[in-house]
């Protein structure tokens with residue numbers, strides 16, 4: 210068992226006895242985790258599968274390895290001997306994390322939670338059957354015939370998703386009970402999975418009223434781990450499967466937000482460990498409030514908290530994983546965020562153009578991730594905007610984003 214410490218000191222990076230963090234995954238979320246860690250004098254080591262990933266630009270050291278190779282992951286961690294291991298992506302060898310945890314390393318939030326959360330089938334069983342939180346109707350399948358049965362059982366329209374994938378990869382909506390279409394959809398889903406699994410989850414496709422990310426976090430309190438929840442972030446995807454816009458606070462009723470927060474707390478406590486969890490919750494047009502999935506780490510839609518909250522989701526995560534207290538941050542101002550994607554394939558050292566006009570708008574800010582090359586639909590930057598209210602913040606963010614192109 211790893212025991213948690215209540216930390217009463219910070220240290221000097223590179224010299225003496227630094228506090229060391231190994232970040233497994235160095236994307237834009239990792240970059241902000243690294244910056245917040247640097248602010249507290251933590252020595253930051255970033256590991257990713259390609260060189261000069263965003264977080265590597267703000268790290269003390271960096272490693273480029275195959276993150277799914279347990280030997281590679283363990284050799285970096287054992288060499289660095291960090292105080293804390295912070296996974297930032299799902300595509301990491303969880304065998305390595307479990308092994309490292311059993312050797313006494315602190316894995317965030319904990320190795321088992323990482324394993325459950327990266328697998329849609331495990332996660333759904335855990336949430337719906339173990340914790341008893343409400344979810345969409347679902348069924349599982351591992352071959353085309355089972356997929357047909359699963360879709361019939363769940364009803365139409367339904368959504369087939371591979372057991373493991375992220376950013377909507379391999380999601381297929383099926384609208385009618387046609388076995389040939391279902392079988393094709395199943396093959397598409399498994400061919401876009403991470404790894405070789407042939408298993409899928411079939412979910413009832415619900416008509417969304419809106420979506421929330423409930424940022425819930427666990428930190429070391431005076432005598433026990435404390436669970437706290439931020440005001441839900443609301444986001445809208447315009448029928449796509451990836452993050453486009455998010456804002457905070459939500460204008461939905463206190464009752465709805467309260468139920469969403471309850472789900473966040475249940476799921477975070479169920480998974481346990483330390484750090485922040487992005488708990489994804491659906492509000493259906495029929496009024497149902499349902500758990501969808503959870504990222505045991507900061508969430509892309511939560512980037513808006515860099516503009517809206519006293520402590521961003523990244524600052525919260527860093528404090529929590531270091532054993533520092535994290536009193537609930539207040540919302541300082543309504544704010545919105547918009548992700549900037551590129552549709553260009555393989556541009557080396559792209560430029561983010563249009564920023565002069567964008568930044569002329571009062572209350573607008575941008576984070577450029579610094580990814581060294583593009584591919585189609587890659588996220589390259591995020592626009593943040595503050596406003597008197599959500600409508601104004603969103604309007605400013607949209608206006609600013611409309612000026613920006615990646616070339």
Ligand SMILES: Nc1ncnc2c1ncn2[C@@H]1O[C@H](COP(=O)(O)OP(=O)(O)O)[C@@H](O)[C@H]1O
Nearest residue numbers: 345368375376377378412413414415446450502
């Ligand atoms: N059962 C569903 N019904 C309707 N929309 C869904 C359903 N599941 C997912 N979606 C939509 O797809 C998005 C991505 O799905 P999600 O399961 O969160 O995958 P990912 O791991 O790629 O984020 C959700 O945010 C939501 O907009």
Ligand SMILES: [Mg+2]
Nearest residue numbers: 376489501502
């Ligand atoms: Mg999701």
